[in-house]
Amino acid sequence: MTDAQRAQHPLDLVPDAILAGRAADGDTAAFEALARRHGPLMRASARRLTGSWADADDVVQESLVQAWKQLENLRDPSTVRSWLLRIVGSRGVDYLRKRRNHAPLETSEPQAPRLSPQDPEPAALNGSGVEALKAALAALPEEQRRCWVLREFNDQSYEEIAETLNISPASVRGRLARARVTLARRMEEWR
DSSP states (O other), X not given: OOHHHHHTOGGGXXXXXXXXXXXXTTOHHHHHXXXXXXXXXXXXXXXXXXXXXXXXXXXXXXHHHHHHHHGGGOSOGGGHHHHHHHHHHHHHHHHHHHOXXXXXXXXXXXXXXXXXXXXXXXXXXXXXXXXXXXXXXXXXXXXXXXXXXXXXXXXXXXXXXXXHHTSOHHHHHHHHHHHHHHHHHHTGGGO
16 A cells, blocks of 8 residues: 555544544454554654664564554543553563663664755754763663653653553652753753
């Protein structure tokens, strides 16, 4: 199916809640529509957690398989997006636990926005800011980095992060506070 055909797929216009309900009843086309709609965000989230696109693809694939198997457990179909992101967060953390010798974030490719080649100064500043943030994130202890990514990139609540990481919400608050202080200090020149 081409991109033009996919964009015109009738299920792409159906709300998440209806798609999730139909998918829970076994409708694979509805689940495919959810995967098309939320897959890019899931992949970006997994990439931030794992540090590589290849690992992110593995995490997303495992997450989609888990989501398909557990759709009947989704209490509120309208929250399918955040539910999928929680699964990605959980699977990403599991993936990192399995792979203790993972590549540090600073070895991954920068994903700076593309700017016009006619104006190199903003591109250079933006690129160096991205590099500085990546270095600052890589320097965080792994537990703090996971909490920060799940909160800031996945927009998960403290309770959701606690559930994903199997820690208390108070621990999440503490780790996030320490991560924010460290990042603020390291990123001072970019304010």
